[in-house]
Amino acid sequence: MRFIGFEGNQDTKNLLSSFVDRGRIPHAILIEGPQGSGRRTLAKIIAQAAVCSSGDEKPCGVCSHCRKALSGNHPDIILAGGDGSSRSFHIDAVRQLRESAYILPNEAEHKVFILAGAEGMTEQAQNALLKILEEPPKHLIFILTCESRSQLLPTIQSRTVCLTVGAVDVDLAVNAIMRILPETSPEEARQAAAVFGGIIGQAVNGISDGTFKQVVGLAPQIALAVAAPNEIDLLRLTGKIEKDKAACDGVLNTLSLIFRDALVLRSGYNSSISSSPDTAASISKLLTKGQLAALVEEVDRLKRARLSNMNQTLFVTLMCSRLREAAGR
Numbered sequence: 001m002r003f004i005g006f007e008g009n010q011d012t013k014n015l016l017s018s019f020v021d022r023g024r025i026p027h028a029i030l031i032e033g034p035q036g037s038g039r040r041t042l043a044k045i046i047a048q049a050a051v052c053s054s055g056d057e058k059p060c061g062v063c064s065h066c067r068k069a070l071s072g073n074h075p076d077i078i079l080a081g082g083d084g085s086s087r088s089f090h091i092d093a094v095r096q097l098r099e100s101a102y103i104l105p106n107e108a109e110h111k112v113f114i115l116a117g118a119e120g121m122t123e124q125a126q127n128a129l130l131k132i133l134e135e136p137p138k139h140l141i142f143i144l145t146c147e148s149r150s151q152l153l154p155t156i157q158s159r160t161v162c163l164t165v166g167a168v169d170v171d172l173a174v175n176a177i178m179r180i181l182p183e184t185s186p187e188e189a190r191q192a193a194a195v196f197g198g199i200i201g202q203a204v205n206g207i208s209d210g211t212f213k214q215v216v217g218l219a220p221q222i223a224l225a226v227a228a229p230n231e232i233d234l235l236r237l238t239g240k241i242e243k244d245k246a247a248c249d250g251v252l253n254t255l256s257l258i259f260r261d262a263l264v265l266r267s268g269y270n271s272s273i274s275s276s277p278d279t280a281a282s283i284s285k286l287l288t289k290g291q292l293a294a295l296v297e298e299v300d301r302l303k304r305a306r307l308s309n310m311n312q313t314l315f316v317t318l319m320c321s322r323l324r325e326a327a328g329r
């Protein structure tokens with residue numbers, strides 16, 4: 001199988017190839033991963049492979065099915081989904097899909113439904129979908145995308161083949177960022193890859209919309225404010241990311257690198273995985289080894305808590321109090 005435009009994630013590619021190369025694409029595939037990790041790109045590649053008429057490696061990219069799929073005009077590839085927000089994907093949308101699900105494909109061997117943002121499906125919508133997944137017609141393939149499989153009903157999870165996509169190696173991320181945004185310098189691309197945790201789409205968006213610059217300026221100040229005698233600076237600084245999920249994620253990734261550097265320095269070694277060595281050095285003098293280790297752990301815990309879909313303002317409040325506590329403040 002060929003994966004043009006989808007970087008890294010080799011385990012996922014191997015698993016998918018093992019199905020597609022034998023001509024056995026699963027009837028229901030769930031792609032989980034953070035925003036910007038290429039979930040939709042991968043879904044479209046699988047859909048293209050499902051309609052491709054080549055007898056060789058799929059998708060071939062040149063047959064009439066592939067050309068229509070690439071231009072977004074294949075009648076047997078149907079995109080559906082909510083707007084990504086919670087409960088925006090209703091039962092009516094699934095009912096509409098069900099009506100056309102049992103009609104044979106127009107031209108290809110398969111009919112593919114891509115359901116993006118499946119975490120926005122109401123429970124009713126998921127149960128309606130389940131009815132189709134229980135006895136799918138032979139020609140039908142469902143591809144669902146979401147942040148985490150845990151956001152869907154266990155009955156849906158158990159009827160899908162789950163593929164996980166995520167961060168890619170720094171070098172791959174740097175190359176992809178510079179290909180998409182040619183005016184970016186290698187240094188800037190490397191830093192953006194770190195700030196956005198190796199998620200190419202987030203790094204590209206972050207550079208384009210200014211979030212990257214904001215995070216690079218803000219994160220070292222927030223790191224210092226965590227260790228400050230009183231909470232005022234931390235509240236003022238985090239107020240700037242109170243409504244911005246992408247910036248908040250970038251700040252968490254950067255804090256993780258700064259606190260790790262500070263911990264290594266405090267332990268008597270040299271380290272510079274963060275791009276703020278001066279900040280890390282200052283913090284290593286303000287906090288104990290135990291407090292720095294607690295901060296590294298706490299930032300990891302906060303990053304995992306992002307999957308719970310907590311309200312952004314509440315999350316920032318929680319973040320401030322947890323970080324202050326870990327720093328013994």
Ligand SMILES: [Zn+2]
Pocket residue numbers: 051052053054059060061062063064065066
């Ligand atoms: Zn083809």
